[in-house]
Amino acid sequence: MKIQRVPSKWAKTKVILQNQSLSMYVPDTRKYDLNVLKEMLALYTMVYIKPDRGSFGFGVMRAEQRTVILSPSQQNTEMKDSPNNDEKEQQEARILFILRYGKSAEVFFSSEKLHEALQKRILNRTYLIQKGIDLLRHQDRPFDLRVLTQKSPSGAWETTGMLGRVAAPQKIVTNYHSGGSILSVNTLLKNHMTPSEALSTINQLQSLGVQIAGQLESTYPRIKEIGLDIAMDQHKDMWLLEVNTLPSIVIFKLFPDKSIYRKIHRYAVAYGRVKARKSPYSIRSKQSTKA
Template sequence: MSIQRVRSKRAKTDALLADPTLREHVPDTRAFQRSTVEQMLDQYEMIYVKPVNGTFGNGVIRVEKSNEASQPYLFQSGEAKYAFVSFDQMFRKLLDVKKPKPYLAQQGIDLLKYAGRRFDLRIMVQKNPKGRWESTGMIGRLAHPRKIVTNYHAGGTPMSVPTLLKRHLTTEQRKACEARLSKLGVETAEALAKRFPRIKEIGIDIAIDLRIKPWILEVNTLPDPFLFKKLPDRSVFRRIYSYAVAYGRFRVRKRKA
């Protein structure tokens, strides 16, 4: 049986929203349209617009509203920044800059920072050889200093979770936070599997806000396991890879005699 892949961010978000426990960890996410962007900026002051189908942070744009600025509307795409006096001006430019494909608008989360740079976390969750969901790895992703996304392929820096959290939490608090995130990872996989029963692995992008609340930004059903080779503890990658071999994502290479 082949491993199921789900490209649509909307379909995965809907599956999570159907779970009462997970719903509180999912940012407000709506179809991209003019009225939605305007309403969400008034409500949250920062939102992200992102392609419904997309990877590596490609096409993601951060849009902000600051009532105290002379140009209150601004957005950033890649390293390019734009500022505008009116919403109409901003939205016209936004339509020019975004890719010509369906988009979502998502509530912006104020991420924790390390050395002045935003970071989020990637949690790897897999079916183990006994057929149970298990959180097998956790890694931090530190954003490029001039970009809004944390993805490694967009210039983000992989870092260990303890390193990123040590300035925000005590050792005991950090361990409790990591245990909570591991549990959230399993709950997320179980919720998605109800809608997509043939999935075997997921990578969850988690934002930690200033109150240390975790938010599920995105779920990837074709996560990059090799990112975890960047961790000092190589046993994490070895476990992830061995599980992936067990459920058929990778084949074991036979050594030549």
């Protein structure tokens, strides 16, 4: 039977939110519209706006609300010329909206103008807006974690791989396909916590993968593999950014420990994602049968 894939991030989020012990990991996520944009910027200051059915980080945008104090010279001339005001009184607080995507940034002076710019990129597609997480950094670049959980040949969910993804310079996404680099979870966590805290974080991630897989399976009974995108904020709290139902497995080939990929591949063969590789032995034996 065909492996089930669920492209809609919104559909998967709703299923995860049904489980109370998992809902605490899900950042506030809603369908995008102007009122929701205003409300969420007021609540969180920074938000991510992304396609409901996106991948590779394509189409992901980030909006931020900032209050800046303008000095008299930055204000309009009318104010600058008004008499009897000393400099302090003339200082003005203004709210700016910064939109970032790819390596670009644009500034707007109202949420309506920000929305207009977003709308041009969204067109008639469904987009989600999510509380922005201030990601932990590695050498001043934000990173997040990918956790791979698969159905084992014995039919149990098992977390088989984990890695960290560091954003390319000036990028707002960490995806490998958007120039991000892959590092081991240990390398990334060791600068932010003690070895025992790192170990317990890794255990927690493994168990989160298994719990989320079980929860999704209750609605999508033919899923066999998932990839969690987990963000860690400055308090080292974990947040589930999204769940992929067609996770990359080849990225795990990059690790020097080849046994990790071998197991991932073996499980993927067992549930029918990939075909078994011919070992040199089986090729040789075929040739010798021919001869």
